[in-house]
Amino acid sequence: MNRTTLIALLSFLATVFLIGIPTAAGFYPPLFAGLTETLPLDFIFTWMLRFGILALGFTLGWYLRGESETADAERVSEIEGCIEKDDIAWKGTATLSRGSIVDTDVEYKQICPKCQTPMKKESYEMPSGGRGRKPSYGRSTTTTRRVWECPNSECGHTAKRDSGKHDEAENLFERHIGRIVESSEDEEYSLQSLLDRIGEGEEVTGQRIWEEYAEVVDDEQVSTNCFH
C-alpha cells in the first residue's frame, strides 16, 4: 500500500468515526444514556463533529490533489532523451499516451557528445607490425581503424566504430523510459516526481523531463549531450 492510499484510508476512517458517533447519539440518545452522567457528552460530541468535518475536508482535498497529480503525468505525450556510450551520443524519443509508453525510438545518427554535430564514418589504414607480429609472406600488413569522426574541425572528437552500438543505445533508452514511466509515484525518478522538480511556470518539455532525470539518477550513460 503506498503512502497516498494509506493517508486516504486513515482519514476516511477518522471521518467515519468522528462524524458517525455524534450522529448516532443525536438520532438515538438512549445509546449513550449510561454515560451522560459521568461524561460531558454534549461537549465531546460537538467537538468530534467539528473535527469530523475537518477530516472530511482533508480527505476530499487529498483525493483531489491525487487526481490532479495523476492528470499531470498523464498529460505528458513525449520524453526526449540522450544516451551516451563509448564516446557516442544518441537521441531517443518516447511517445506516451495517458501515462503509458506507446513507442520508443532512437535516431540512427551518431552525435558528437562534445559539440552535438552528427559524426561521419571514417576509416584509416594503419600499419600494423612492429609489435611482435611478423609480416606474413613478406607483405607488409595494415589494419583498418574504423571510427566515427566529428566533422567540426574545432572539435576533432572520434569514437570507435563497432556494430551493434545503435541497438545498445536503443535498449538503454527503453530501460530508462520504462523506469520513469512505470515506477511508482514515490520514486524520485518517477515521471510525477520529475514533473514536480520542474519549476512552477516553467514550460514542461520532453527534454526538461529528461534533464531532471539525468540529475536525479547520476548515471554516466544518461546524458544530455545530444541536446543543443
Ligand SMILES: [Zn+2]
Ligand atoms: Zn564534435
